[in-house]
Amino acid sequence: MAFKKLLGSVACAATLALTMGPLTAGSAQAEGELFLYNWSNYFPPDLLKKFEADTGIKVTLDVYDSNETMLAKLQAGASGYDVVVPSDYMVKIMIDEGLAEKIDAGSMSNFANVMAPHNAQPFDPERSYSAPYMWGTTGFTYDSAKTGKLENSWKEVFEPRDALKGQIAMLNDEVEVYNAAAYYVGVSKCTEDSKDAQKILDVLEKQKPFVATYNSDGTIDRMAAGEVVAHMQWNGASHRTKEKLPSATYMYPKEGITFWADNFVVPSSAPNKENAKTFINWMMAPENAAMASNFTGYMNAIRGSGAFMDDSLKTDPAVVMPEEFADRLRPNLNCSPAARELRNKVWTRLKK
Amino acid sequence: MRVDVTNPLWRFRGIRATTWVFFAYLYLPILVLIALSFNENRLATIWSGFSTQWYGVVLDNDDIVRAAGNSLIVASVSTLAATLAATLAALGMAKGRFRGADGISGLIALPLVVPEIVTAVATLLFFILIGFKLGLLTVIVAHTVFCIPFAYLPIRARLEGMDKALGEAAADLYANDWQAFQRVTLPLLWPGILSGGMLAFIISLDDFVITYFVAGAGATTLPVYIFGMIRIGITPEVNAISSLMLIVSILFVTLSFLIGRMRR
Amino acid sequence: MTGSATSKRFLQIAPALAIIGFFMLAPLGLMAYVSILEKGLNGGVVWDLHTSEAYVNFIFERDLDDSLILNTDYLQIFARSFGLSLLTAALALAIGFPTALYMSMQPEGRRNLLIFLVTIPFWTNLLVRNYAWILLLRNGGLVENLLHWLGIAADQPLGLLYTPYAVSIGLTYSYLPFMVLPIYASLEKLDSRLIEAAFDLGADRRRALLRVILPLAAPGIAAGCVLVFVPALGAYVTPELLGGGKSMMIGNLIQSQFGAARNWPFGAALAFALLTIVLLAMMVYLIRFRRAPAGGH
Structure with missing residues (x-):
């Protein structure tokens, strides 16, 4: 009977709506997830796969087109992102606005790889809130x-x-x-x-x-x-x-x-802060930073990454x-x- | 083409030619896009041979598949919610006129009138104020709102076209309203509901501006993803995914059109 | 009507009203409120500081000595949006009216098919449709090749894309069905005997058109113009993709206030201004051409 079908679809909708909740909010807190919000075309897909294989953390990537778009989403409150990639001046704004989580990147195990002047930038002298990506x-x-x-x-x-x-x-x-x-x-x-x-x-x-x-x-x-x-x-x-x-x-x-210099920052509202720190530390390993450079065509700030970088990159005066x-x-x-x-x-x- | 020579409007020359221009203008871009999606050449605008490889590339892309999944979840849930609300409202509105009916009609049509960019900005501000976490759920809520009038109008039209006497006769024969509704009104209304639901579904599937503003982590839908792709450049992948979207939409409208005409 | 029937009817309408009221009307009200708030230092708003700054800024700017001087930048962007939207409506009318006329004189079966063909593109993705125009208009694209082949244009890149013309073509394309359908609906009621009579009485084509057809089609034309003008005015995607970022329309200006400018109250004020204009246009149309308000069929 048609009406039973309608009731059936209503029940389906209700079930879906109820399961959506955990799907969007709840499971984000669950182990093994990371929501990365990055500039478009700025992170090699293979590197994400490598990270997932190395750590077992599943990454979901969304992209934005300007620092301000990203800022607006974060100012909207709990946006659900774990790692964002603001440029220098935007890091300062995020710190001032209380949108950045203190992660003490400076004391992470791989931080010793970071070359000067990227280890102490004016916008974050102690590297308490941010770690370098590309510049x-x-x-x-x-x-x-x-x-x-x-x-x-x-x-x-x-x-x-x-x-x-x-x-x-x-x-x-x-x-x-x-x-x-x-x-x-x-x-x-x-x-x-x-x-x-x-x-x-x-x-x-x-x-x-x-x-x-x-x-x-x-x-x-x-x-x-x-x-x-x-x-x-x-x-x-x-x-x-x-x-x-x-x-x-x-x-x-x-x-x-x-x-300019782009950086990894963990929003203070991030649901998976530990995974975010794992990711940031992992990205400061020379091999991983080099893979990112090979894809983006920009220099990273990691000592020793040169050994893994393409020659065309190292010899290009643009880079x-x-x-x-x-x-x-x-x-x-x-x-x-x-x-x-x-x-x-x-x-x-x-x-x- | 067969011509109704008795119609005096034929004395106006050029309208047939304009109609041809009109349909060429309407369909040429769509046809060109679909044709180019079968182009084997990496350079999207130079034809070098037939190939379906770009569809393979697109369907192999995890991000696109995930975005498509999001789009389907959003469209399904918001269509169900919107169609249910719209059906009830249409039934309520159909029982003769009453004070305030015009105002209510106007309110239901409001999402059609307000420019998308305004809705997008207002909805984003609202979610921020009430502390609604941006994500798939915010997208679903926003879509439900603008899907309601699209679902409502065909249902309302169907109700108006229905023979009232039929319902009354049923009411005489059966014991109560509920049975009359269940056995008579609903089966007759069903094509209107399906037709409205499908329109809501494609409108949700295609929305970009509002989604772009209210989406949060992990809530990238297909149009938002395509926008990113278009901005990076013109590639055969964009042609292929765009053609797929076109075909899905056209399929749904055709279905909705055919169902809407059922038992008329 | 009995009390229980009334309350049942109310319960039926309530969900739709609640959804639209809570998630559409309330946000619009909030937006109006945000437009009179002080902007935050780095975007966002200060919730308890009120100011009319956003509206003052729309017309004036502060000089060095803090005196107000006239600033026509935003007015010009509004004027351009108006101009482009009017042009769009005019183009749509020029090609849509004859088409509607043609459709209205077809046998019924073919009419339905034609209506269906007119509506299909409307249901397809707006981004995709605009993207298709990038393919057609870009240097070396189909339109350029066609013009070269016809010998209309010199054999060199024409730079059609990223111009106001491209925006206009794209906008017309996006909203064309909104023009054809209402005109068709009003012409459909046209009695061919009426025109026959006009011709019999010695009217020429021009007079038959002006005296008989146009008056009948007028409500449809008015509805079509409003339905094309209104969404064109608020367009965001088309100027973004086809305009090449050389000149803004209102939609882009609003977006930029939530982006690089980080001035949310001003963005809200602009959106509110746009909404007011749109609602006014709708009201003028309703008062002039229809007795019943929107949605009343």
């Missing part, structure tokens, strides 16, 4: 086969020569684009002076007609397919571009280049920065609310 720079890549050799300057991007007009892609990232423009015009990226911000906006608005797209995703394919000839890019992405397009060249502009550019590196900063407001205004006005 790199945000510069730009150009196809030297099409453009010839370019000058080592942001000028090539912000005031492009004719051959590059309409052939440039920028990251769709408020912070990175603003910072680069700030280096170029020579003002502080954390400026609270609206006149400085105006200078930055002027450069960006002047550049906008020559930009094909603002896009942080698919940068590798966009360069490899020849859609654009220059792309603001992270150095690891540049390395992976070069694998498909040998004439791709990464630039360290003389005005300055942002240097291993030539010594002479050391003074061009500028660390990421968490700017004041006033400075952030100015930055957001510039960005909104650019895209209005």
